[in-house]
Amino acid sequence: MNKVVVRSKIWLEVDGSALIGEGRERLLQLIDEQGSISAAARQMGLSYRKAWSYLKSMEEALDVSLVNRQRGGMGGGSTGLTSEAKDLLVFLNQLRTKFDDFSNELEMVDF
């Protein structure tokens, strides 16, 4: 038979509600890359309002700020991630690596 592999998807929950999974993680990564919530939302096919509501709900659940606004300047200001948001992304990345390593070490079913 062909080789069976275990795949997994992970997300974080707070009080039984989804905090962050692949979609919101991608949103944070894009805000970091683009320096703008609206550019990040556009790239994900989300409305600004929706992207903002995701950010607000994560900030409320964690009780930390995830984005920083720098107003003014030549480009009209930009939005970046706070160190807490960056820590969260690093943490999710490490988690995924741990889960992948764990999956690869599992003894597989044998028919």
Add this chain to the structure above:
Amino acid sequence: MNKVVVRSKIWLEVDGSALIGEGRERLLQLIDEQGSISAAARQMGLSYRKAWSYLKSMEEALDVSLVNRQRGGMGGGSTGLTSEAKDLLVFLNQLRTKFDDFSNELEMVDF
């Protein structure tokens, strides 16, 4: 802040294609409970044809039979799981427990 927990979802793949996840696992469990593919399909809101195609694709990927048909008898025959299908369900259950244990042992992010 509230307690953050890691949740995970697992599935098996063969050659990069999904073999079995929660839906197909449920289908096998229901066939086992109901002794009938059509009753299992109905309970899941699937057409018989769709349920059958899931079974076929799993059987082909694994190169084993997953269901046994006992024809005739008073009830008009019944369908049960083969020992391989039962092993697969046990395996998935054990996997889920391992992933849950692994998740619970992880050190969580601290804001």
